[in-house]
Amino acid sequence: MSSRRSPQNSPLSKQKDIMLADDDGEDEESISEKQNGSVKKSEKQLYRMDRKGPSIVVFSVMALVYVSTTRFLEQNSGEHIVSQQNGLRTSTSHSFESQQCTIWLAASSLKGHPGMGVFTTRDISAGSKVIPKGDGIAIPLYGVHRQNAKEPNDKEKRQMMNVWHEYIWSINKPDHISYEEFDGLSSFFPGYASLTNHHCTLQSLKQRYLPPFYDDSIVNRFEDPGTGAFSYDAGRGNYVTRDVKAGEELFLNYGYCEHGSAPEWGEHAFMPDDFIQAADVIFQLVWKSLRVEDNKMVYDPPKALPVSNDKNDLVAQLLPTNAEDLEAMRAAGDSIDDLLWYLAQYKGLNYHDPKWIQSNGICLENFVPGKSTIHQAGNGARAQFHIREGEIIVPVPLLQIMDKNALTIYEENGNEWSEIGKQLLLNYCWGHSESPVLLCPQTNAVLVNHCSKRTKECGPKGPNAEIRWASAWHKSTKSWLKMTLDEMAKETTGGVAFDIVALRDIKPDEEIFIDYGEDWERAWHAHVNSWEPDEASLHLKDSWISAKEANDNRSVTLKKFVANDLRGGSPEHEHLFTGCHYWADEQDNHDFYNRKDKNWKNLEDKQIIETYADDGNRYSKNFDKHYQFHRDHSFWPCEILKEEKRNTYTVRILQNPFEEDQPWEKNEVPRLLVNFSVEGIRFFVKPYHSDQHIKNTFRHPIGIPDDMFPEKWKSV
Numbered sequence: 001m002s003s004r005r006s007p008q009n010s011p012l013s014k015q016k017d018i019m020l021a022d023d024d025g026e027d028e029e030s031i032s033e034k035q036n037g038s039v040k041k042s043e044k045q046l047y048r049m050d051r052k053g054p055s056i057v058v059f060s061v062m063a064l065v066y067v068s069t070t071r072f073l074e075q076n077s078g079e080h081i082v083s084q085q086n087g088l089r090t091s092t093s094h095s096f097e098s099q100q101c102t103i104w105l106a107a108s109s110l111k112g113h114p115g116m117g118v119f120t121t122r123d124i125s126a127g128s129k130v131i132p133k134g135d136g137i138a139i140p141l142y143g144v145h146r147q148n149a150k151e152p153n154d155k156e157k158r159q160m161m162n163v164w165h166e167y168i169w170s171i172n173k174p175d176h177i178s179y180e181e182f183d184g185l186s187s188f189f190p191g192y193a194s195l196t197n198h199h200c201t202l203q204s205l206k207q208r209y210l211p212p213f214y215d216d217s218i219v220n221r222f223e224d225p226g227t228g229a230f231s232y233d234a235g236r237g238n239y240v241t242r243d244v245k246a247g248e249e250l251f252l253n254y255g256y257c258e259h260g261s262a263p264e265w266g267e268h269a270f271m272p273d274d275f276i277q278a279a280d281v282i283f284q285l286v287w288k289s290l291r292v293e294d295n296k297m298v299y300d301p302p303k304a305l306p307v308s309n310d311k312n313d314l315v316a317q318l319l320p321t322n323a324e325d326l327e328a329m330r331a332a333g334d335s336i337d338d339l340l341w342y343l344a345q346y347k348g349l350n351y352h353d354p355k356w357i358q359s360n361g362i363c364l365e366n367f368v369p370g371k372s373t374i375h376q377a378g379n380g381a382r383a384q385f386h387i388r389e390g391e392i393i394v395p396v397p398l399l400q401i402m403d404k405n406a407l408t409i410y411e412e413n414g415n416e417w418s419e420i421g422k423q424l425l426l427n428y429c430w431g432h433s434e435s436p437v438l439l440c441p442q443t444n445a446v447l448v449n450h451c452s453k454r455t456k457e458c459g460p461k462g463p464n465a466e467i468r469w470a471s472a473w474h475k476s477t478k479s480w481l482k483m484t485l486d487e488m489a490k491e492t493t494g495g496v497a498f499d500i501v502a503l504r505d506i507k508p509d510e511e512i513f514i515d516y517g518e519d520w521e522r523a524w525h526a527h528v529n530s531w532e533p534d535e536a537s538l539h540l541k542d543s544w545i546s547a548k549e550a551n552d553n554r555s556v557t558l559k560k561f562v563a564n565d566l567r568g569g570s571p572e573h574e575h576l577f578t579g580c581h582y583w584a585d586e587q588d589n590h591d592f593y594n595r596k597d598k599n600w601k602n603l604e605d606k607q608i609i610e611t612y613a614d615d616g617n618r619y620s621k622n623f624d625k626h627y628q629f630h631r632d633h634s635f636w637p638c639e640i641l642k643e644e645k646r647n648t649y650t651v652r653i654l655q656n657p658f659e660e661d662q663p664w665e666k667n668e669v670p671r672l673l674v675n676f677s678v679e680g681i682r683f684f685v686k687p688y689h690s691d692q693h694i695k696n697t698f699r700h701p702i703g704i705p706d707d708m709f710p711e712k713w714k715s716v
Contacts, residue, residue, distance in 0.1 A: 101385060103131060105395050105473075106361030108197055109249045109349040111317070112268055116397075116473075117249045118196045119361060121354040130238040130250070133368040134210040135191030136444035137379065138233040139425050140177055140692065141168060142409055145184045152417050156406035162492050163399055166263065167194060167442070175579065175635045176214040176547070177233055179684045180692070182657055188425060192364040193238055194442045195397065199251035200272050201344040204244050207236040208628040214685075217546040219376055221691055222538070225531035226376025228690070228697035229427060234369075246354045270314055270348045275340045278318035278347075282339065285320070286330050301326060318347045362395045362473055364443065373511050374449050374457055380511045381447040387506040393465055394448075395473065396498035398439040402489050404431060404701070407438070422699035424692050430467075430498075431701035433519050434714040437485065438701055445500055450702075451513035452521060463513040464506055469708065470497035484712045517703025527698045534694045540574060550576055550683035555647055558678065561640045566608050566672070567601045568652060570639040575689055579635030580616075580673070581623050581680035582653050584662055587614055588671065593664040600669055609650075609674065612664075616651065616673030620680025627682070633658040635682060647678040 101121075108117030124130065144161065145168075148154055161168075168186045177187055196205060214232050221227040244250070256262030259271050289300050301323040320326035332342035366387055372380030387393055401407065407423035429440040453462035470477045474497040480488070481496065488495075506512065537544075550557045561578055563570040570578075592611055600608065637654040644650060651673050655665040664671040691697070 101358075101363035101365055103192060103363070103365045104357050104361035105192070105195060105364050106352065106357050109352055110197060110199075110269070111348060111350055113197070115197075116195060118192050118364065119247070119249050119352065119357045120244055121246050121357050123246050124240045124244040126240060126242050128240055130205070130240065131365045131368065132384075133370075134235050134237050135193060136189070136235050136369060136447055137231045138173075138177065138235045139188045139190070139231050139428060139446070140180055140233070141186045141188055141423060141425060142181055143183050144168065144186055144406075144423075145170060148412075150417070151410055151412070152419075153403075153405045153408050153410065156403040159403070159489065160401050160406040163401075163494065164188075167399060171632055173632060174209045174213065174233070175630065175633065175682075176684055178633060178658065179579075179687055180690050182687055187233075189235055190428070190440075190442050190446050191235065191444045193236065193252065195364075196250055196252045198254040198256065198266075198269070199344070200253055200257040201270075201275060201340065202349075203251050203253040204240050204242055204248070205238050205250050205252050206241050207238055209630075210234040210237045211628065212548055213627065215548045216685065216691060217548045218378055219691070221694065222533045222541045222544070224376050225528045225698065226378075228424075228692045228694050229376070229699075230378040231424060232378075232691070247352055247357065249349070249352070268314075270318070270344065272340075274314045274318060275343045275348075277315045278343055279336065279339050281315070281319055282326070282329050285326060289326075318343050362392050364394070366391075366393050367444070367447070367512055369444070369447055370509070370511070372449050374451070377449045379447055380449045381444070383506050383508050383510045383512060386508060387502045389502050389504050391502050392471070393500045393502055393506075393512060394443055394445050395470065396445040396467070396500060397442045397474065397494055398430075398496050398498065399442060399494045400488060400491070400496070401429065401438040401440065402485070403436045404438050405436070421693070421695070421697070424699075426699045426701055429701050430704050432704050432706075432709045432714070435485075435709070436715060437488070437713055439496065439498075439704070441498075442494070445498070448500060448512050448514050450516040450520065450524075452515045454518070455521065458511065458513045461504070463515050464503055464510070465500050465512050465514050466503055467498045467514060467704070467708075468501055470499050481710050482712070485715060488713075517705065519703050520700055523700040524698065527696075527700075531696060534696075537575070537694075545576070547576060547683050547685050554678055554681060554683070557683065558640055558649070558681065559643070562643055562649070563639060563641050566605050566641050566650065566670075568639055568641065568670075570641070575686060576683045577686050578638055578640055579682050579684050580620070580638035580651050580653060580676065581630070581634055581682075582619050582636040582638070582656075582673075583634070584659065588662045588664065593662070593669060593671070594667060595669070596667045597669055608670070609672065612670050613650070613672035613674050616676030616680070619673065620677040622679060623677070624679040635684070638681070640681070641672070644675065649676050649678070649681070650674045651676045651681070 104119045104121060105116050106119050108115050109119075110117065120130070144157055144164075147158065151157075168188055170184070170186045173185070173187045178185060193205065193207065211234065213234055215234065216232045218232070219227045238250075240250075254262075256266050257272055259267060259273070262269070262271075285302065289302055291298055291300055320329055328346075329339060329342060332338050365384055367381040367383050369379045370382030372378060374380065381394075404426070407426045408419055409421045409423060410417045411420045425440060426438070428446045429438040431438045448465070451458035451463045456462060458464075469481065476495045477497050479495075500512075500514065533541075545557065558578075561570055561573065600612070603611070633656055636656040636659075639652040639654065640649050641652055642650040653671040653673065655661055662671065
């Protein structure tokens with residue numbers, strides 16, 4: 001793909017708002033407070049802050065009375081209800097060496113939700129990883145949100161987004177992805193987290209970016225035809241934010257915590273305010289059932305309770321239906337939060353026993369990412385456990401793209417549009433040469449590489465797995481296979497799935513392969529035979545350094561980027577740029593940043609520092625460990641002006657292209673920071689300069705075998 005013109009600062013649409021976890025499993029509140037001045041609420045805070053308006057008064061009174069009454073009554077009521085219900089808020093540690101699957105896809109526990117959910121069959125303690133390694137990769141998508149009726153594939157992209165809009169991340173992307181493009185770059189994270197359902201109150205997952213974060217050193221762009229043919233982004237790792245008990249469904253918080261703020265499905269989902277309103281009613285029932293007898297408080301449960309038959313009334317569904325039900329709620333704990341938790345956990349969910357999950361679910365952690373044994377293939381799927389012949393290795397729910405032209409990338413030049421490439425996503429989707437349809441996996445099936453008996457890349461036996469249409473676990477696949485293309489085009493959710501099934505026994509750490517088909521194989525061999533290195537960067541061959549290598553050796557590499565002059569002029573690098581961890585705050589509005597001074601470069605060094613510099617230690621010290629959960633656009637382009645002492649620099653912050661222009665940018669005066677630690681500096685690939693943007697990168701879908709593909713889906 002060719003390089004683009006100037007940045008286009010179009011706003012990025014919000015898709016999901018999922019907090020990243022820090023190294024201790026806590027949220028990033030303290031760092032956010034420093035970065036933004038105003039803290040972005042964590043999900044727990046958001047849930048509590050939702051208590052606004054009249055309900056806050058009720059809850060203030062309720063808290064005072066409820067705590068005292070429940071503590072008194074609990075002395076006479078036996079065990080805490082949570083203990084009676086399998087202790088879902090307690091946990092023990094777990095070793096990943098158990099060689100037994102513990103993360104499963106099964107029917108969701110959410111009441112009224114007919115879909116699937118992700119479950120654990122082991123206890124996981126707060127702050128622990130869900131699986132030992134990352135779940136998969138992240139796949140960048142360029143300009144899919146851009147809507148321009150004149151773009152040749154605008155209609156196809158709009159149709160794609162009708163299905164995909166809830167699965168693509170336009171925010172909460174790492175900066176090494178955001179800087180690949182300025183024109184509305186999004187990211188797709190296939191993996192078990194993409195199957196995880198939403199819950200504001202019971203959220204148990206947060207995510208971190210995984211080292212090596214971005215590895216562009218796997219292939220050599222001057223020698224390897226596989227350059228740019230796979231994602232270099234390591235994706236995300238998932239951690240639990242609280243103790244999770246075996247049998248629980250794992251939940252993310254998408255940021256939709258009020259009715260009316262969520263997509264259509266949110267109107268049928270329990271929100272925090274539903275639990276609050278139900279708790280208010282329950283409190284009134286308990287309070288009215290208390291009387292004083294012989295100077296003692298006696299609980300006399302009511303004989304009848306208000307019961308609603310309105311199945312659409314979410315609050316009514318949470319209320320007790322009999323005296324025993326009310327008693328269980330009363331005994332649920334000694335605080336309002338305990339009651340709210342009980343309502344969310346036991347009234348809003350259908351509890352699944354771990355044995356039921358193991359019998360009715362499909363394992364989601366049979367393999368993890370690991371370096372592929374195939375050269376130029378990047379990561380592969382390495383078995384985590386022993387897998388028997390005939391077993392489902394991984395379920396593969398699929399998202400459809402009705403016309404593969406939706407993945408063509410166009411560039412506008414005046415009134416003309418020219419094709420400049422294909423989306424990388426194309427390489428991870430299944431298709432057929434006689435059909436426009438693409439089917440793209442939601443799980444880490446994207447890690448499974450190609451091998452065939454024809455070429456035997458993986459050995460004389462050929463692939464050890466194959467795709468099949470999903471078995472009984474995916475209820476809609478059978479009916480979708482009978483649809484016409486016109487009928488499929490009306491659907492706004494995915495409706496088909498594959499199983500990847502073992503063709504023979506697979507040992508732990510063995511790489512899993514499937515046959516991508518003869519069409520794919522021919523396309524790859526033709527690409528290899530015709531491939532030549534990118535001419536535009538050939539002159540850099542002798543001095544080339546990847547972003548990963550530069551970051552791994554920052555102290556050494558930075559020496560080549562130092563200007564040795566406070567007035568700027570850092571050596572320009574054709575492929576990389578330096579980014580400094582920074583956030584705008586009141587310091588950016590000092591008077592001297594709000595005044596134009598065209599002669600500032602004529603000042604003495606001491607005067608420049610005294611006028612325009614602040615201490616950079618607070619932005620940079622110890623930030624290395626925090627890159628894994630940094631916020632969007634945390635790194636601003638910067639110049640390295642002087643090395644002060646070992647691993648400490650004077651830097652000039654440049655305008656972040658994704659943020660509002662700062663006063664110093666508007667007035668063309670420098671924003672300087674002294675005492676800036678190397679820990680707050682990273683190397684990034686320049687926009688439109690990544691391997692994925694090179695012309696002549698390999699793009700071709702994986703083939704669905706002829707004997708599997710429905711005739712009704714063929715149209716070419």
